[in-house]
Every structure is written in C-alpha cells, then in structure tokens.
Amino acid sequence: MSTDFQSARVALGARLRELRAEAGLNGKDMAERLGWQRSKVSRLETGKQTATAADLDAWAQALDAPAEAADLQSRLRGMESQQRSWRRQLTKGHRAVQDRYVVEYRQTATVRGYEATVIPGLFQTPEYARHLLIHNAELMQSPRDTEAAVNARMQRQEVLYQPSKTFNVLIWEGALHALVCPAEAMAGQLDRLVGLIGMSSVSLGIVPFGVQLTLTPKHGFWIFDEERVIVETINTEFTLESGEDVALYGRVWDRLDESAVRGPQAHRLIARARAALDLS
Missing domain, CATH: 3.30.870.10 (Endonuclease Chain A)
Known part of the structure; x- marks a missing residue:
C-alpha cells in the first residue's frame, strides 16, 4: 500500500473520529448506533481499514449530520485516485x-x-x-x-x-x-x-x-x-x-x-x- 494512500486513509479516519467526538459519543456508542462491531469503528478511525461509500453515508446519518456526507465521500474519492509522480518515483x-x-x-x-x-x-x-x-x-x-x-x-x-x-x-x-x-x-x-x-x-x-x-x-x-x-x-x-x-x-x-x-x-x-x- 502506498504511503500517500495510507496517509489519506489515516486523515479520513481522524475526520471520522472528530465528527464522532463533536457529537459527544464514544466509540462504543457509535458502534451501537451503527449496529457495527466496536472493532470496526476503531479500525476506521485509526486508518487501519478503508471505509466504503456506504460506511461513510451511514456514519453521517448516525451522527445526524447529512451535510458531512459529501465531504467524506470526496475524501474517499481522493484516496481511490492515487497519483504518484514519476519524477518522485x-x-x-x-x-x-x-x-x-x-x-x-x-x-x-x-x-x-x-x-x-x-x-x-x-x-x-x-x-x-x-x-x-x-x-x-x-x-x-x-x-x-x-x-x-x-x-x-x-x-x-x-x-x-x-x-x-x-x-x-x-x-x-x-x-x-x-x-x-x-x-x-x-x-x-x-x-x-x-x-x-x-x-x-x-x-x-x-x-x-x-x-x-x-x-x-x-x-x-x-x-x-x-x-x-x-x-x-x-x-x-x-x-x-x-x-x-x-x-x-x-x-x-x-x-x-x-x-x-x-x-x-x-x-x-x-x-x-x-x-x-x-x-x-
């Protein structure tokens, strides 16, 4: 996995964690709202797992923050289109x-x-x-x-x-x-x-x-x-x-x-x- 991709995934996870904290929820609360295992919430927030588009939509809906969905999806698209300069490589x-x-x-x-x-x-x-x-x-x-x-x-x-x-x-x-x-x-x-x-x-x-x-x-x-x-x-x-x-x-x-x-x-x-x- 490229360093650029991993860095972007960690950044996306940090944004998910930030949104959860702003809503006053801990990881266990978030997992219950989503119907997920607590470990999945942790992996997404720490950048150890790549979120799907459906995951991000569910995250925004669980926080009653539908306006954040577009930003999260944009971040995901940026990860999915990795760019590596030949000069750097x-x-x-x-x-x-x-x-x-x-x-x-x-x-x-x-x-x-x-x-x-x-x-x-x-x-x-x-x-x-x-x-x-x-x-x-x-x-x-x-x-x-x-x-x-x-x-x-x-x-x-x-x-x-x-x-x-x-x-x-x-x-x-x-x-x-x-x-x-x-x-x-x-x-x-x-x-x-x-x-x-x-x-x-x-x-x-x-x-x-x-x-x-x-x-x-x-x-x-x-x-x-x-x-x-x-x-x-x-x-x-x-x-x-x-x-x-x-x-x-x-x-x-x-x-x-x-x-x-x-x-x-x-x-x-x-x-x-x-x-x-x-x-x-």
Missing part, C-alpha cells in the same frame, strides 16, 4: 519501480491490460526493455540503473508461467511498428510476441489498423483483479480504485476486445510488422 532510478511491479503482479490472479504505443513490460525482451529504460531515464533526467531495472522487469515475467494466473492483453497494431529500438532488437521482440500466442495463461489480442471501432484507441491501462486500474501518463502514475472507474475501464477494454484478433490472425499482423523492418 525515479529519484533513485528505475529499479525500485520495477521491484514494486514484481510484487504487484505476484499478488494478482487476473489481469486485463491494453497498450497503444508500446509492447507491454510483461512481454518485453531484455534488449527492447533496455532501450525503453534508457530513453526514459534521459527524458526524466533520472539516475541510470538500466541493467538492474531490466533484470527486475524480466523477473516480473515469471508470473506468466504460473498456471493460477490469467493475463488478457490487448495491443494496438501501431505498437508493433513503433521503432523505439534498433530493427534487430525489434525483430527479436516481435518473435517473442509470436511465442506467447497459445500460452495457457496468456490471451494476446491485436487491435488492427483499419478495423471498425466503437471508440478511439485511447491510452494504455491495466486492470488488476477487477479491483483497481493503473494508468500511466508521461509524468504521473494513477491508481484508480472506485467501482465506477474500474467498471468504466472494463467497458473500454471490452469494446477494444470486440475489435481485436487472436491466434493465426494476430500472428499474421506480427509477421507483417516484422517483414516491414529494414534488417539489411
């Missing part, structure tokens, strides 16, 4: 970020992902990843720990071979043609994608050029266990945890999936991108 280089992703994927059973401009990190070859990380370190003016970061990214890929996990990943065809590394390295990367087709834990779909779409290709995003969404922009990483946000990104993924091809058709698109490379 990359202060010591890329390795720490990659290590966090290793843990994230190990703790996740089902992933749905979409990338429009880049081959997903889960599927990258070391050479392809190396060039991306070098380019990003130069852009962000962050310390260059490229080899350690590449090794951590490769370690993350171990989850692909765990039968208990499922990865449903979509790639916009343009990512197959984005030459962010030498042609030889890109050829190896495309060969790697072909090797993923048919893996029991991986469902790889390509959204082709020229296909009929019900929405534009959008930015990349990843849905973890249908509970949270991670979205990366140039300067920030967002973690979205509200049910509405997760459902919205799920619908976007479903619409893109309707236009995606798999199996032999996906293989042909990858082969076409490889044939377009100048390997002379």
Whole structure:
C-alpha cells in the first residue's frame, strides 16, 4: 500500500473520529448506533481499514449530520485516485519501480491490460526493455540503473508461467511498428510476441489498423483483479480504485476486445510488422 494512500486513509479516519467526538459519543456508542462491531469503528478511525461509500453515508446519518456526507465521500474519492509522480518515483532510478511491479503482479490472479504505443513490460525482451529504460531515464533526467531495472522487469515475467494466473492483453497494431529500438532488437521482440500466442495463461489480442471501432484507441491501462486500474501518463502514475472507474475501464477494454484478433490472425499482423523492418 502506498504511503500517500495510507496517509489519506489515516486523515479520513481522524475526520471520522472528530465528527464522532463533536457529537459527544464514544466509540462504543457509535458502534451501537451503527449496529457495527466496536472493532470496526476503531479500525476506521485509526486508518487501519478503508471505509466504503456506504460506511461513510451511514456514519453521517448516525451522527445526524447529512451535510458531512459529501465531504467524506470526496475524501474517499481522493484516496481511490492515487497519483504518484514519476519524477518522485525515479529519484533513485528505475529499479525500485520495477521491484514494486514484481510484487504487484505476484499478488494478482487476473489481469486485463491494453497498450497503444508500446509492447507491454510483461512481454518485453531484455534488449527492447533496455532501450525503453534508457530513453526514459534521459527524458526524466533520472539516475541510470538500466541493467538492474531490466533484470527486475524480466523477473516480473515469471508470473506468466504460473498456471493460477490469467493475463488478457490487448495491443494496438501501431505498437508493433513503433521503432523505439534498433530493427534487430525489434525483430527479436516481435518473435517473442509470436511465442506467447497459445500460452495457457496468456490471451494476446491485436487491435488492427483499419478495423471498425466503437471508440478511439485511447491510452494504455491495466486492470488488476477487477479491483483497481493503473494508468500511466508521461509524468504521473494513477491508481484508480472506485467501482465506477474500474467498471468504466472494463467497458473500454471490452469494446477494444470486440475489435481485436487472436491466434493465426494476430500472428499474421506480427509477421507483417516484422517483414516491414529494414534488417539489411
């Protein structure tokens, strides 16, 4: 759990405790009014448990303070939309970020992902990843720990071979043609994608050029266990945890999936991108 998220949860708990005290109630009284266990009131007030929207509405109603409900819900939405600056995360280089992703994927059973401009990190070859990380370190003016970061990214890929996990990943065809590394390295990367087709834990779909779409290709995003969404922009990483946000990104993924091809058709698109490379 991020420090920012935990700090926000503690702050929300402190506000709940403050409202209760202003009403002249102790924790036992509050639990009785709500019909909850005393331990739940304590966990919410100390930031050891994340309140739901229903919990907050019930809290305001129990205190006969309906006007406070909107403020409490706003605080919860702020927690559910966590924002982490890349500049801050990359202060010591890329390795720490990659290590966090290793843990994230190990703790996740089902992933749905979409990338429009880049081959997903889960599927990258070391050479392809190396060039991306070098380019990003130069852009962000962050310390260059490229080899350690590449090794951590490769370690993350171990989850692909765990039968208990499922990865449903979509790639916009343009990512197959984005030459962010030498042609030889890109050829190896495309060969790697072909090797993923048919893996029991991986469902790889390509959204082709020229296909009929019900929405534009959008930015990349990843849905973890249908509970949270991670979205990366140039300067920030967002973690979205509200049910509405997760459902919205799920619908976007479903619409893109309707236009995606798999199996032999996906293989042909990858082969076409490889044939377009100048390997002379």
